[in-house]
């Protein structure tokens with residue numbers, strides 16, 4: 517067992533990534549992922565860009581959840597919509613149209 | 623003392639719907655259930671006796687009472703050996719623990735709940751036919767509830783079956799596996815005390831089958847390990863049956879493929895395989911109902927071989 521896995525992480529949410537961008541498709545086996553519940557747009561972007569996912573370096577992504585852009589943490593989104601951590605959230609990712617700005621939190 | 627919710631605290635599935643489910647599942651799983659019970663009969667029924675008795679020319683141990691007549695008869699009355707003759711009576715207490723959390727539900731685009739209930743019906747029927755011992759059913763999510771007590775008569779009638787299925791709605795909004803294990807161990811400890819007082823309750827085996835989609839918060843994995851050790855020390859066997867969503871339109875949704883992302887101190891995401899930290903030593907992954915009888919029998923066979931060696 518991996519030693520780094522023994523640190524107790526925070527709460528997690530299961531997400532399913534989808535996209536309509538033909539050049540940014542994930543293989544089927546990588547579309548579902550457990551992510552920290554306090555993750556936001558920037559953190560999700562970093563995950564998607566990572567070597568084990570799209571391996572795309574640093575494309576800024578935006579995420580649509582039920583037709584709305586994600587502007588909070590996933591946990592806050594779930595809470596404000598009366599959903600629990602049991603929910604499997606579908607996140608549609610698109611290339612961000614917003615000019616990149618420095619974000620300290622992810 | 624662990625908390626068990628009272629029978630009337632939670633809303634129930636519609637009775638007519640539950641009755642329909644019971645009859646449908648029972649018909650659908652009949653052949654598999656028979657297959658499971660015949661496989662389990664070979665495993666759960668002891669083939670080797672622990673008690674020695676009788677008078678034989680060859681055997682396992684000398685019968686001391688026969689030694690003097692043997693010598694007195696100038697070694698003619700030579701049936702002086704005892705053999706294993708009477709198979710010892712084994713008693714079982716089996717708890718079927720079904721995940722009632724909403725990650726199992728249709729609303730969450732998961733077929734795990736349905737697969738779990740079909741499996742529950744199939745396994746409960748197989749064990750009832752075997753008359754292996756007491757069977758109980760627990761539901762768990764945020765709380766743990768008793769859907770069928772170990773001491774209740776086996777749910778053989780469609781009415782009893784429907785009442786059982788009514789309890790499962792897959793609407794609990796957390797999956798507290800720590801609480802389930804704590805409750806299961808305590809429940810078995812109490813049940814053992816009752817059984818030990820009854821005649822013939824000398825060789826009692828306790829088995830918990832957890833039927834779930836396998837989605838437990840990873841932070842609970844470390845908290846589950848000491849409980850699994852405690853269960854082992856109490857001679858409670860815990861088998862985790864992962865009800866894996868494997869519909870044709872759910873490709874890539876298998877828990878086998880599931881990864882998790884964590885951020886290190888440097889903010890760099892690291893991706894791990896979810897099952898790598900899964901703490902249950904005995905688990906099997908079931909994609910289709912047809913997989914279950916063979917897989918469960920194989921796992922139990924291995925386990926019995928291990929404890930008997």
Ligand SMILES: [Mg+2]
Pocket residue numbers: 602721723724725726796797835837
């Ligand atoms: Mg769950």
